[in-house]
Amino acid sequence: MTYALPVLPVPLRPLTTQADLQYHAAPGGGIFNPPSATHMGFWSINPYVGCAFGCAYCYARDTHRYTLERAGPIGEAVAASLPPWQAFERRVLVKEHAGARVREALRSSRSPKPGDSLVIGSATDPYQPAERRFGVTRDVLQALGVVRELSIVIITKSPLVTRDIPLLQRLAEHNRMAVHVSLITVDHELARRIEPRAPTPQARLRGIRRLAESGVEVSVNCMPILPGITDAPEQLSALVQQVAETGAQSLGACALRLRAASRRRYLPVIREQFPALASRYESTYRDSAYARESYRTGLRDAMQKLCDRNGLRFRVYGYDENEREEIQEINTELHISTNQLNLFG
Numbered sequence: 001m002t003y004a005l006p007v008l009p010v011p012l013r014p015l016t017t018q019a020d021l022q023y024h025a026a027p028g029g030g031i032f033n034p035p036s037a038t039h040m041g042f043w044s045i046n047p048y049v050g051c052a053f054g055c056a057y058c059y060a061r062d063t064h065r066y067t068l069e070r071a072g073p074i075g076e077a078v079a080a081s082l083p084p085w086q087a088f089e090r091r092v093l094v095k096e097h098a099g100a101r102v103r104e105a106l107r108s109s110r111s112p113k114p115g116d117s118l119v120i121g122s123a124t125d126p127y128q129p130a131e132r133r134f135g136v137t138r139d140v141l142q143a144l145g146v147v148r149e150l151s152i153v154i155i156t157k158s159p160l161v162t163r164d165i166p167l168l169q170r171l172a173e174h175n176r177m178a179v180h181v182s183l184i185t186v187d188h189e190l191a192r193r194i195e196p197r198a199p200t201p202q203a204r205l206r207g208i209r210r211l212a213e214s215g216v217e218v219s220v221n222c223m224p225i226l227p228g229i230t231d232a233p234e235q236l237s238a239l240v241q242q243v244a245e246t247g248a249q250s251l252g253a254c255a256l257r258l259r260a261a262s263r264r265r266y267l268p269v270i271r272e273q274f275p276a277l278a279s280r281y282e283s284t285y286r287d288s289a290y291a292r293e294s295y296r297t298g299l300r301d302a303m304q305k306l307c308d309r310n311g312l313r314f315r316v317y318g319y320d321e322n323e324r325e326e327i328q329e330i331n332t333e334l335h336i337s338t339n340q341l342n343l344f345g
């Protein structure tokens, strides 16, 4: 038996084109994703569906395809125009009128309440290039100005977040407000091969410094550490050291998880860009989305030591030591090349 996906009430509407990117207005619906829908322990908002940064390891691609398939004939046409991995990067859906939708939701039960956590950018980057044109994330932050006692985290790779420092400072007056900047390597050339359209590591480090200098709580997500590619001790040491020099307060790290949505893109990239690693990846991740336990433990211990040495608080992935409470898996990226540690393989 086959099941048809429910068609969304409002079809996709083309907005504009920018080089090889096409933007469409996303179908309407709730702006806040509740914990009950995502099975994460926090509310979330993703201003865009799809992400032009195009990281090889991204796991959010399936959400984009699912949205397109539900969006009537235009969605089907968009989905059919490119391979799914490329449609995710080049056909970005924009959540219009987000500020008004946030304000409306805040007057109802479909929004976070004092004591809740809210993640902006849990699936796609809220400061990807679309933000310069559409300003959806800024609209959301402005509308959130009335909330109190939330724990708000923004996850991004883009220094564009510094544009909104005044809004972040205002939110921090009545909430816990933090920015988590994703950074898996400080090697410019390596980053280009894995995150081809994302801001350079150096631009991100400058952004982190600006956030820290402005008093905004800022942390780094070294996620995912990519076995054999970014996990060499000297790579990790350089990264932690440079992060510490920015004034960031903490760093979280974890090894690559390779679920179905990410393995369809990531493994072909490995075969093409890092062919010597292909068979090791295929055997390591054949039966599991996770690297071996010994690898993950070794990685965690190595990062803990590096953070201690550089005066950074280490956020254990999935568990915050300071707050003594479980945090959920909210990060997309991490990487470690442990040939020397002999943990991978």
Ligand code: SF4
Pocket: 051, 052, 053, 054, 055, 057, 058, 059, 060, 123, 124, 125, 157, 198, 332, 333
């Ligand atoms: S990992 Fe993050 S920044 Fe990279 S493509 Fe996915 S959503 Fe965008």
